[in-house]
Structures are given as structure tokens and as C-alpha cells.
Amino acid sequence: MANIKVNGETVSVDAEDSTPLLWVLREHLGLTGTKYGCGIAQCGACTIHVDGQPVRSCTYPVGALSGEEEITTIEGLSEDGSHPVQQAWVEMDIPQCGFCQPGMIMAVAGLLNNKPDATDEDIDQQITNICRCGTFARVRKGIHLAKTKKA
Numbered sequence: 001m002a003n004i005k006v007n008g009e010t011v012s013v014d015a016e017d018s019t020p021l022l023w024v025l026r027e028h029l030g031l032t033g034t035k036y037g038c039g040i041a042q043c044g045a046c047t048i049h050v051d052g053q054p055v056r057s058c059t060y061p062v063g064a065l066s067g068e069e070e071i072t073t074i075e076g077l078s079e080d081g082s083h084p085v086q087q088a089w090v091e092m093d094i095p096q097c098g099f100c101q102p103g104m105i106m107a108v109a110g111l112l113n114n115k116p117d118a119t120d121e122d123i124d125q126q127i128t129n130i131c132r133c134g135t136f137a138r139v140r141k142g143i144h145l146a147k148t149k150k151a
Helices: 021-028 084-092 101-114 120-126 136-147
Strands: 002-006 009-013 047-050 053-056 070-072
Touching: 047 101, 053 101, 084 101, 084 136, 101 120, 101 136, 120 136
Parallel strands: 002 070
Antiparallel strands: 002 009, 047 053, 047 070
16 A cells, blocks of 8 residues: 555555556546556656656656655646646647647646746757647647746
8 A cells, every 4th residue: 555645635545566657546546637658658648747847657656656755647737727838738729639638738837847938949858748640839839838828
């Protein structure tokens, strides 16, 4: 039994230490906004925050957590969609199919937490999520728009 902090609430989960955090979130806690894409931390559909930093949860074992970390999923980013990245995504109509977008939003929110004035070079280096629909140009515009919004 592990105690973890997810979206501001401490919860107990009965999972093997080797269980990827993705499956704990989805299967044990019902937080299905975090998506399974590849299972090898390449596509980014499973991106969440651990202590404010983007993490690919499909390869992050629950046993690596001490229970003190703050885990944030797309459901916990904001209750009402008011996070600047979420606002920019709506305004720019970024999603196409939308499957990858929760992970993309979490990766971008993490980038802007660390670099509020992120440049195109920062975006190229740090936003490595894959969008099969090819919305990358709109994502880049959305990132720049999100920088101008207040949290």
C-alpha cells in the first residue's frame, strides 16, 4: 500500500512498486485524462507533473515516490479550465483529435513554469510530445499565447 499526493489529495493505492504511475492514476484512481500512448516514454501522451516538473508517467514506477511529492494530472491543472495554457488551447482551437493534448498541455505548463518567457529554441528542446494529427504549428502559437495570459 502506497500513499501518494495527487491533485492536492493524499490517497492510498494498493499497487506493486514497479507499477507505472500511469496505471495507478488511470486504473486505481480513475483519472483517465492521462493517456497511454507508447509505454516507452517517447510520445508524451502520459505527461503529468511531479513537484511541478513534467514526467512521462508510463515509465515512472509508483515505488519511486516517497509520498511527499505533489503529483498533478490534467484534471488537477485547474478545476475550471482557467490555466493559461488551457485558455490558449481553447482560444487557438489547437486540438484536432485531442488524444495527445492532455499530455501536451501538461508538458507546456511545465515548460512555462520553468521558463515563463520560453523561446522557440526552448520549445524545440523541451516539447518533444508527439501529435499524430500534426498540430505542432498551432501548439507553438498556443505556447506563445499562453505566455501572455495570467494564471
